[in-house]
Amino acid sequence: MAYSPTLMIQGTTSDAGKSLFVTALCRWLKRRDIRVAPFKPQNMALNSAVTCNGGEIGRAQAVQAYACGVLPHTDMNPVLLKPNSDIGAQVIIHGQAIGNMNALDYQDYKTTAWQAVLASYERLSAQYEAIIVEGAGSPAEINLRQQDIANMGFAERINCPVILIADIDRGGVFAHLVGTLALLSPSEQARIQGYVINRFRGDLRLLQPGLEWLNNHTGKPVLGVLPYFKELYLEAEDTLIKHQENKAAQRVRIVIPTLPRLSNHTDFDPLRLHPNSEVIFVGTGESIPAADLIILPGSKAVAADLMWLRNQGWETAIHRHLRYGGKIIGICGGFQMLGQTIADPLGLEGTPGSAPGLGLLEMNTTLTAHKRLINTRGHLILNQAPVQGYEIHAGITAGQALTRPAVLLETGNDGAMSEDGQILGTYLHGLFESAAALNAILQWAGIAQPAAIDYLAQRESTIEQLADAVDAHCDTNWLMRWLEIKH
Secondary structure: OOOOOEEEEEEOOOOOOHHHHHHHHHHHHHHOOOOEEEEOOEEEOOOEEEOOOOOEEEHHHHHHHHHHOOOOOHHHOOEEEEEOOOOEEEEEEOOEEEEEEEHHHHHHHHHHHHHHHHHHHHHHHHHOOEEEEEOOOOOOOHHHOOOOOOOHHHHHHHOOOEEEEEEHHHOOHHHHHHHHHHOOOHHHHHHEEEEEEEEEOOOHHHHHHHHHHHHHHHOOOEEEEEEOOOOOOOOOOOOOOOOOOOOOOOOEEEEEEOOOOEEOHHHHHHHHHOOOEEEEEEOOOOOOOOOOEEEEOEEOOHHHHHHHHHHOOHHHHHHHHHHOOOEEEEEOHHHHHOOOEEEEOOOOOOOOEEEEOOOOOOOEEEEEEEEEEEEEEEEEOHHHOEEEEEEEEEEEEEOHHHHOOOEEEOOEEEOEEOOOOOEEEEOOEOOOOOHHHHHHHHHHHOOOOOOOOOHHHHHHHHHHHHHHHHHHHEOHHHHHHHOOOOO
16 A cells, blocks of 8 residues: 655664654644654553543654644554563553563564554555654664564565664763664665764864764765753653752652662652752662652552662551651552552552552552553542543552542543642642642642642653754755655
8 A cells, every 4th residue: 555654763782762763853844834743663661641542652753643633543553562571571562451461472473463563554644744763772682683673674564764863972882873873774774764863062164074974984964963952841761860950949759669660750750840849769779868849750660660669668657657748649650569469360550469568548449451541531639630641550549548539530530649738649640730730739739838740741842842953953945855746
């Protein structure tokens, strides 16, 4: 069949800027009234979002859909792998979990996964005028070349051009680009049309000799040099961003354990960016500092991560925190940890069995094969602040604690508040994205008058800034030619 004009962005490394550049191109094309959609054939990430058709995709593709001005759909990320161990992952096809596989079993399954990828791409191509595709990791990972879905395997299958992006801020950008190119087959090398260098800061004239050398040495042009953006209000695909700036004198100290299988850490981006909050992520072997608010995040392996918490001394720290009047929030898997037991009779997240919870809320959770995937909105109990977000969980929670819900949603009551008002638990992701809800939580945690910050407006501004950068720093004439779109 004839496909819509398609361009694929691949990177020399993970976190080279693929997601960012795809987002920028999506908004740049939308500005020109071109119906464009993002596409990522295969994604491995624990940050996910719920789509308009009730499935689950990578969080980055949901943001890219927003940049396109369309609703996220499962066809935009037909294969999602959510790691739940060092050698295995939950496999999600067209938005629905089909089970857990280790890495070797998944290699055998790729023939089936290929069919899902092609079916999704063909449906998108029938609906949109242009498709911007994001690769995964690096196309030069030669151990993963067989039956490759994520990078050159897909590009070769549908015969689309590729731009290779590299992050100059890491150092060694020319080695990354030339080395990646050298490890590709002749047909794959020919498919790369040029390079984009990401996160450049300084005088471009000093870089120019290197750009000319790269062009002469490889015969391929540099199609853009994107600047270093000091602050970006975009959810990361998988990288946990700890950098914070512009903090007010009056701050709530928020401490979050960096669970081994932490999921949907993008929940905390609004807190990380708010001037009245100081967010501290605490990893393995690190001391647990005093806090105003402790947040237990989502987890892809709740019982195993709860054991990690105990081994790291968090249970003792949490009880001490509560004795001194501190507040606690549990989100999704973190909410389940607050209860009395977590049962996994089917072994969905590990060995079948049951594990004791922290015992802070009178409730019990049983993991089930069915995963709840829903977008919803409603009000927090705190100040009746409006909130909207999504649920992604496989647990059913019941108990007396739920008679004091934390959130009143259009789909029903959710979560729990402790009788003393110190503990809030919820299944709702996106809890902090609403400005009113974020301020209500900061007030609850100790800030009398939090600054009025609109995270969603900041994200929109960032996407516009990225599209401006395409106009200012990329060869837009080349982009228009290769996408076969007339001015």
